[in-house]
Amino acid sequence: MDLYVRQWACDTPYEDVMGCSSVGRSFDASRGDHGHIRNGEWDMAKRLAESGRKASPDFALLAEGSGELVSRWAMGMTSNRHYGWRDLRAHRLAHPDHILFLGGSNGGYHEMLHNCELAYLCGARFDLIMAGDVFAIRKLVRFRVALNRWAARAAYRDTLGLELDDSRVLATRHERLAGGARGVLVTAVNREGVKDAPLGVAVAVFEGKPFGAFWLDEDGGARRIEPAVTGGLLRTAVPPAGLSALLLVAEAPKDEDLLGGVVLARKPNACEARAWLCNLAPRARDIELRLDGPAGNGETRRVRLEPFGVFNAAFALPLGPGDGYVRLHAEGRELAVSYLYPLLADPSYEAKGTEAPDAPDGRRVLHFGPRKGWQGHGAALELAPGGKYLIQAKGRRTGTKGAIHGLVIMERPNGKKEYAGIHFPKDQQDFAAWVDLRAEFKAPGDLTGASLYLYNSDSEETVDYDAVRVEMLE
Numbered sequence: 126m127d128l129y130v131r132q133w134a135c136d137t138p139y140e141d142v143m144g145c146s147s148v149g150r151s152f153d154a155s156r157g158d159h160g161h162i163r164n165g166e167w168d169m170a171k172r173l174a175e176s177g178r179k180a181s182p183d184f185a186l187l188a189e190g191s192g193e194l195v196s197r198w199a200m201g202m203t204s205n206r207h208y209g210w211r212d213l214r215a216h217r218l219a220h221p222d223h224i225l226f227l228g229g230s231n232g233g234y235h236e237m238l239h240n241c242e243l244a245y246l247c248g249a250r251f252d253l254i255m256a257g258d259v260f261a262i263r264k265l266v267r268f269r270v271a272l273n274r275w276a277a278r279a280a281y282r283d284t285l286g287l288e289l290d291d292s293r294v295l296a297t298r299h300e301r302l303a304g305g306a307r308g309v310l311v312t313a314v315n316r317e318g319v320k321d322a323p324l325g326v327a328v329a330v331f332e333g334k335p336f337g338a339f340w341l342d343e344d345g346g347a348r349r350i351e352p353a354v355t356g357g358l359l360r361t362a363v364p365p366a367g368l369s370a371l372l373l374v375a376e377a378p379k380d381e382d383l384l385g386g387v388v389l390a391r392k393p394n395a396c397e398a399r400a401w402l403c404n405l406a407p408r409a410r411d412i413e414l415r416l417d418g419p420a421g422n423g424e425t426r427r428v429r430l431e432p433f434g435v436f437n438a439a440f441a442l443p444l445g446p447g448d449g450y451v452r453l454h455a456e457g458r459e460l461a462v463s464y465l466y467p468l469l470a471d472p473s474y475e476a477k478g479t480e481a482p483d484a485p486d487g488r489r490v491l492h493f494g495p496r497k498g499w500q501g502h503g504a505a506l507e508l509a510p511g512g513k514y515l516i517q518a519k520g521r522r523t524g525t526k527g528a529i530h531g532l533v534i535m536e537r538p539n540g541k542k543e544y545a546g547i548h549f550p551k552d553q554q555d556f557a558a559w560v561d562l563r564a565e566f567k568a569p570g571d572l573t574g575a576s577l578y579l580y581n582s583d584s585e586e587t588v589d590y591d592a593v594r595v596e597m598l599e
């Protein structure tokens with residue numbers, strides 16, 4: 126504690142192996158059942174957490190596993206759930222106050238999207254490794270940002286108080302009934318796009334008080350529904366979007382009674398931002414809404430929100446040299462933030478490339494010497510399904526003895542792939558010069574992820590690449 130926390134300000138240590146032991150019969154410490162805690166993990170977690178908090182008020186302990194008693198003191202990582210060590214849903218239901226992480230570590234990246242969906246359903250934190258269905262994972266994580274406070278401060282109730290008969294749709298319930306809040310959040314996953322799956326939500330917690338009912342979905346919409354209650358259940362239908370959330374609110378804390386979000390899509394010459402607002406208060410309000418885009422300039426609109434009302438609108442923001450953040454401001458504060466990913470990060474290799482005095486752009490290039498066997502560099506491409514693109518780059522090679530080319534790899538469901546090749550000129554004569562490489566291609570409509578690979582494999586040559594430019598044509 127003296128060294129790591131007080132001197133080096135490391136306030137979130139990760140304890141390897143801690144909490145990974147098997148589940149016990151009853152987790153009842155008073156009867157001597159500590160959930161088969163081995164090696165004094167429970168005592169160690171308690172001691173570390175307590176002494177850490179004395180050293181730093183921000184101290185938090187992170188354990189590799191999520192042993193019930195350990196995760197009273199340490200945030201538990203549940204990305205090992207595929208080993209069958211833990212039932213995440215049982216743990217969340219029994220201990221809604223424990224903070225759990227689920228995602229990609231310890232092999233969880235093999236089923237990354239599935240783990241992220243479980244984290245969304247269970248109100249767990251994301252342990253992110255960008256593998257597999259990268260676009261869907263980014264969409265999921267960004268969608269939940271607006272709901273984070275409601276999800277994190279609610280108690281997980283699994284499927285208690287829900288009526289849902291369609292097994293293709295998953296939904297869980299979270300109740301927030303303290304701290305000036307009275308609300309129910311239902312998180313739903315509907316990957317098959319089932320239409321109109323009936324959902325019943327018990328609303329006894331509202332004790333007959335009026336409440337607002339809002340459907341939110343990952344494609345960017347907020348929709349108010351009339352709370353039609355029969356037999357103690359609000360009757361509605363899960364939307365066909367992959368991810369959605371139903372939020373029922375009778376009371377919201379003062380600084381949380383306006384919910385907002387922004388969903389971004391890149392267009393050829395602009396960033397399309399769809400903004401939404403939900404008024405979680407039973408009073409009308411006039412709001413000045415401001416959206417600041419990647420070019421630094423923004424747009425302001427005045428909005429009238431009815432009691433428990435919603436607002437949806439699309440904005441076309443200019444693309445600029447900025448960092449890609451889009452921020453939604455309302456009532457004098459930042460209400461939501463999202464990020465427009467660059468088509469390709471570090472396209473001139475100035476961050477991670479090799480210094481070259483004659484680089485065509487900047488000071489660094491992507492440099493490959495001769496090598497037997499595979500040699501290449503991959504980077505994520507942020508393509509939109511169905512979009513048409515032009516990719517251009519500068520390349521230089523000392524000769525032709527090698528597999529020297531670039532490739533756009535576009536992934537589709539079930540491991541299918543499509544490719545676009547980026548080739549050096551066949552009739553190249555001057556091997557000292559930088560030459561122009563280019564390709565036009567169209568992304569498939571069911572694209573799940575994409576990357577740019579530049580190669581110099583099985584090669585006797587030295588090859589450099591630089592100044593990659595990716596442009597969305599339509």
Ligand SMILES: [Ca+2]
Pocket residue numbers: 473474475484485486487488489490591592
């Ligand atoms: Ca460069």
